[in-house]
Amino acid sequence: MLLLQTLISLVQMINSLFVTSATGEVLIERHWRGVTPRNICDLCWDELNPQDKRSGTLSPLLHTSKHYLVSVFREDIYVIAVLAKEVPPLLVIELLQRVVDIFVEYFGAASEGLIKDNFASVYQLLEEMLDNGNPLTTEPNALKAMIAPPSVMGRLQAVATGKSNVSDVLPDGTISSMPWRKSGVKYAQNEIYLDIIEEVDAVVDRKGQVVSSEVSGAIVANSRLSGIPDLCLSFLDPEVIKDCSFHPCVRYTRFEQDRVVSFVPPDGTFELMRYRVNTKTNVTVPIYVTPVVTMSDQHNAGYGRIQIQIGQRQTSSLVTPNRKAPMLIEDVALSIPFPKCVKTATLSATVGTVLYDEATKVASWTIGRLTPNATKVPQLSGSMIIQGLAEGPPPIQVKWKVPVASVSGIQIAALQLKNERYRPYKGVRTITKSGRFQIRM
Ligand SMILES: *[C@@H]1O[C@H](CO)[C@@H](O)[C@H](O)[C@H]1NC(C)=O
Numbered sequence: 001m002l003l004l005q006t007l008i009s010l011v012q013m014i015n016s017l018f019v020t021s022a023t024g025e026v027l028i029e030r031h032w033r034g035v036t037p038r039n040i041c042d043l044c045w046d047e048l049n050p051q052d053k054r055s056g057t058l059s060p061l062l063h064t065s066k067h068y069l070v071s072v073f074r075e076d077i078y079v080i081a082v083l084a085k086e087v088p089p090l091l092v093i094e095l096l097q098r099v100v101d102i103f104v105e106y107f108g109a110a111s112e113g114l115i116k117d118n119f120a121s122v123y124q125l126l127e128e129m130l131d132n133g134n135p136l137t138t139e140p141n142a143l144k145a146m147i148a149p150p151s152v153m154g155r156l157q158a159v160a161t162g163k164s165n166v167s168d169v170l171p172d173g174t175i176s177s178m179p180w181r182k183s184g185v186k187y188a189q190n191e192i193y194l195d196i197i198e199e200v201d202a203v204v205d206r207k208g209q210v211v212s213s214e215v216s217g218a219i220v221a222n223s224r225l226s227g228i229p230d231l232c233l234s235f236l237d238p239e240v241i242k243d244c245s246f247h248p249c250v251r252y253t254r255f256e257q258d259r260v261v262s263f264v265p266p267d268g269t270f271e272l273m274r275y276r277v278n279t280k281t282n283v284t285v286p287i288y289v290t291p292v293v294t295m296s297d298q299h300n301a302g303y304g305r306i307q308i309q310i311g312q313r314q315t316s317s318l319v320t321p322n323r324k325a326p327m328l329i330e331d332v333a334l335s336i337p338f339p340k341c342v343k344t345a346t347l348s349a350t351v352g353t354v355l356y357d358e359a360t361k362v363a364s365w366t367i368g369r370l371t372p373n374a375t376k377v378p379q380l381s382g383s384m385i386i387q388g389l390a391e392g393p394p395p396i397q398v399k400w401k402v403p404v405a406s407v408s409g410i411q412i413a414a415l416q417l418k419n420e421r422y423r424p425y426k427g428v429r430t431i432t433k434s435g436r437f438q439i440r441m
Pocket residue numbers: 117118120121150155158163164165
């Protein structure tokens with residue numbers, strides 16, 4: 001998003017944009033340079049097996065002789081951009097993600113039904129977000145000042161007065177030097193919440209050895225502060241932050257000089273900053289997963305056995321405020337893809353539920369909270385019938401979450417407010433969770 005602001009001058013990014021349902025039905029299309037036929041989307045669907053459509057496994061970048069297709073799948077829809085030349089795809093993906101963010105912000109979700117029900121608003125939003133195929137207004141505060149979100153009140157008023165949903169007045173923000181903040185914000189109770197979320201990407205081998213790891217963090221703020229609050233956030237230990245990027249409201253030079261985050265926040269929820277954690281060694285992860293797979297392949301028909309155990313490690317790189325208290329590991333879930341040669345699998349688990357999808361050959365094992373020193377160790381076991389050449393199984397994806405913990409140990413020293421008289425309530429939470437967390441079999 002931060003990039004978007006600076007690269008706005010890029011010439012003609014997107015030729016056409018399609019929003020489609022999960023099954024590929026075009027819900028809305030916008031064209032900026034000629035009309036790209038709808039059937040270009042078919043290219044995407046040709047890439048996919050029918051059962052994969054809903055899983056969003058479409059390659060985010062496809063190209064034909066003439067065009068590049070960049071797509072994102074989120075919630076229940078695909079947003080596909082058609083480009084004539086090569087533009088940094090991450091930039092386009094970022095913009096498409098923001099389009100979905102805005103739909104969610106406006107309509108509560110981004111489903112096929114909601115897009116159809118709010119066709120006029122969706123069209124207007126795309127109009128404001130993209131100008132001539134380039135990003136224009138992507139800040140929710142500024143958009144909301146121009147296009148009213150569909151609230152019950154708004155609908156009633158429109159019916160009563162016959163007025164359109166487009167606001168007649170220009171948003172104050174766009175003409176001020178702070179396009180991200182609307183003016184005249186007033187709260188009876190002033191409060192700001194900061195969520196520090198660190199994500200661990202790691203590849204772990206079969207023996208539990210971390211082969212590679214990387215930790216990224218984000219600070220997500222929810223600001224409910226009146227007036228024009230000028231905030232300054234400082235850390236006890238800013239050196240744990242390696243690379244960072246900020247929301248456009250942050251005064252970057254202040255961070256360069258003093259390592260403090262100085263900003264006037266937008267109203268509501270926004271991502272204040274992203275950073276990479278300065279880790280010199282591989283992360284010691286808080287869980288262990290031990291998969292054991294045996295496959296016998298005799299004359300193209302055979303049997304296999306699978307057994308996976310998961311548990312909490314005694315030590316990890318995670319930092320918690322109270323080192324003595326046992327760490328809670330929550331929302332534990334495994335996604336176990338089976339190779340194509342597996343015809344059927346019969347699985348059961350000692351803890352949690354396991355579902356095996358015959359079509360995609362993926363088992364989902366949902367465990368929930370890991371209980372330290374539990375009498376029952378979570379274990380999945382089962383058998384498989386193999387047909388064809390036995391291949392090695394793809395890596396297992398593991399999801400987990402540890403509340404009140406971080407890898408960086410980052411701590412907020414102060415969050416000071418200038419030029420407003422009230423004393424806001426401040427809440428800070430930290431949480432560490434899995435990002436792309438893979439166990440090789
Ligand atoms: C205003 O928004 C509502 C709800 O999204 C919609 O039903 C209505 O048709 C819109 N009116 C106009 C004039 O665009």
